[in-house]
Amino acid sequence: MAQAEIGLIGLGVMGSNLALNIAEKGNKIAVFNRTVERTHEFVEEAGALKDNIVPCETIEEFVAAIRPPRPIIIMIKAGDPVDQQMELLRPHLEKNDIMIDAGNANFRDTMRRFDALKDSGLTFIGMGVSGGEEGARHGPSIMVGGTEDSWKRVEKVLTSIAAKYNGEPCVAWLGENGAGHFVKTIHNGIEYADMQMIAEIYGILRDGLKMSATEIGEVFATWNMGRLNSYLIEITAKVLEAADPIGGKPIVDMILDKAGQKGTGKWSVIEAQNMGVPATAIEAAVAARSLSSLKGEREAAEKILGLPAVAPLSVSDKTAFIKDLESALLAAKIGAYAQGFAVMAAASKEFNWNLPMPTIAKIWRAGCIIRSQFLDEITSAFTKAPDAANLIVTPAFADMVKETDGSLRRVVSAAVLAGLPVPALASALGYFDSYRRGRGTANIIQAQRDFFGAHGFDRIDGTDSHHGPWGSGLGAGA
Structure with missing residues (x-):
């Protein structure tokens, strides 16, 4: 029997669907599950695809069934659990074999695992898979991080199973270790x-305009x-x-x-904060989910x-206001x-990843949860201006922001x-207003910091004087 092109461990919903997708695209795949009964059940459920599936009952049998260098997806x-599974696999693997974590891993765990295998002869791929159960079965968006050689080993299989947008596969190698x-x-x-902003617009329509779910x-x-x-x-x-x-x-x-x-x-x-990059709309959305959990x-x-003692939402032209809601959602989406x-x-x-922004936008155009027509425009914007400081200052998006800001x-x-x-909508607006204002208000913050902690400041006239005339002993260091 010909050896499998790739292996997969973990036949839960996502793993099963991904395995079926791989088999359906003409790739032979070896599968293993901790519960042997589940492996046999999966093969029986595969119907006509079972000819491309090699069910294995032991790790030894599983590894032997895959063509070297062996790519093994851990789902x-x-x-x-991923670290434990890797430890169980390692004694059975050979030089250049590849362990692939296709779950929702923290990229720092991926970097750690990648580094831990550096001198072992083995390698590691951190593979982001988006699209949920349906995407896994019929075509997800796939984001790959690892060595270029390991990518080349799995490129044919991953390209075959990825979602397609106008014939282009939504998969790419994005860089080393944790990039994917x-x-x-x-x-x-x-x-x-995106989801929070939609929920807020829904709330305005439901609670502000008193519209029914169907409407x-x-x-x-x-x-x-x-x-x-x-x-x-x-x-x-x-x-x-x-x-x-x-x-x-x-419902x-x-x-x-x-x-x-x-x-x-x-x-x-957390990573946005670590790098000092404002991601206020995302922060607001995460906080809103946490607040939603505090139902009691x-x-x-x-x-x-009580609820705020304010006047109910009143609009003179409902049709025009709903049109405003559409444009407002587009504007906020641009901010996010x-x-x-x-x-x-x-x-x-x-x-040091050199992430290709146009490529990322491209592979999100189909298969993933945030797929949209909008991503075609982002692809075009970053292709024309790859070094733009921010999406909203590219010509096309600057025009869109100006159009929808009101x-x-x-x-x-x-x-x-x-x-x-x-x-989230308010955070997006605040982001636009802060980002576009050349002279903000942080000068007073820096003055305060210098007053109480002698932290110093830069002057707009460039004069070599970096502390204010606050008087000695007025402030204490902090």
């Missing part, structure tokens, strides 16, 4: 912001045919239009308002504080993406005056 719970998992982390951070669904469906065309807008419309099979009401009205999170959004925020506290606070790409640009310098300003103002929370 199990992130964290310690870092880009996937920022992808998820942008995803958090709001129709609005999102219409937007999906325009500049906001994207997977998240599309599924939002479908979610809002779906009925509860138990009571017949809109969204029956869902508890507590959103879960797995950590990638938080990692995005929020209900108690409403009883104590600009922040995400700025964080990746900083990380590229920090870790709508975002009006929507945030109306929501705030009506007491409707819009933390």
Whole structure:
């Protein structure tokens, strides 16, 4: 029997779907699961694809079934289980074999694992996979980090299974060690912001304009045919239009308002802070999810504080206001993406990755959760201006910001005056207003720092005097 081109460990939902995708594209794949029964069950469920699947009951059998140098995808719970599985594999592997973590790993764990294998003859790939269960089965967006040689070994298989956008596979080698998992982390951070902004617009329509879920669904469906065309807008419309099979009401009205999170959004925020890059919309979105989990506290606070004593949202032209909401969402979305790409640009310098921004935008155009028409424009913008300091100062996006800024300003103002929370939309607006202002207000902060801690400051006239005339002993060092 011919050896498998690649191996996969972990036949949970994501692993099973990825294995079926690999087999369906004509690649022979060896599979192993800790529970042998699950391996046999998987093969039986594979139907006509079973001819391309080599089921293995032991690690020894599994490794022997793969053509050297052996690429082995590990698709199990992130964290310690991956380290444990790697330790179990290592004694059975040979020079140039490749262990591939395809889970939602912290890129710093990926860098650690990559470095730990440097002198062992083995190597490691951190592979970000986006698209959920459906993407894994029919075509995800794939972000690869590792050596170029290890990428070349898996390029044919990964290219065959990746989502396609106008015939182009949504997969790329992005750099060494943790590059792939870092880009996937920022992808998820942008995803958090995108979802939160959609939720805030939904809140304005529901609580401000008193529209039903079905009516709001129709609005999102219409937007999906325009500049906001994207997977998240599309599924939002479908979610809002779906009925509860138990009571017949809109299912969204029956869902508890507590959103879960797995950590990638938080990692995005932490790394942005570590590198001193403002990612305010992403930060607001992560905080909003955390606040949503405090359901009991929020209900108690409403009883104590009540809702804001403000006038209800009042609009003279509902159609025009809904058009404003569409433009406001586009503007805020631009802010979130600009922040995400700025964080990746900083990380590229920090870790010597040379991340290709146009390529990242390209491989996000299909397969992944944030796929949208919008990413074609980002690809074009970074291709024309690869060294741009920020997405929003590229010509095309500068024009879009100017066009949509007024709508975002009006929507945030109306929501705030009506007491409707819009933390991510407001953060995006604050980011634009701060980024575009050549003379800000940090001079007073620096004066304060010098007053209490003698931290010094730079003068606008360039004079060689770096402390203020505060008087001796007025401030204490801090």
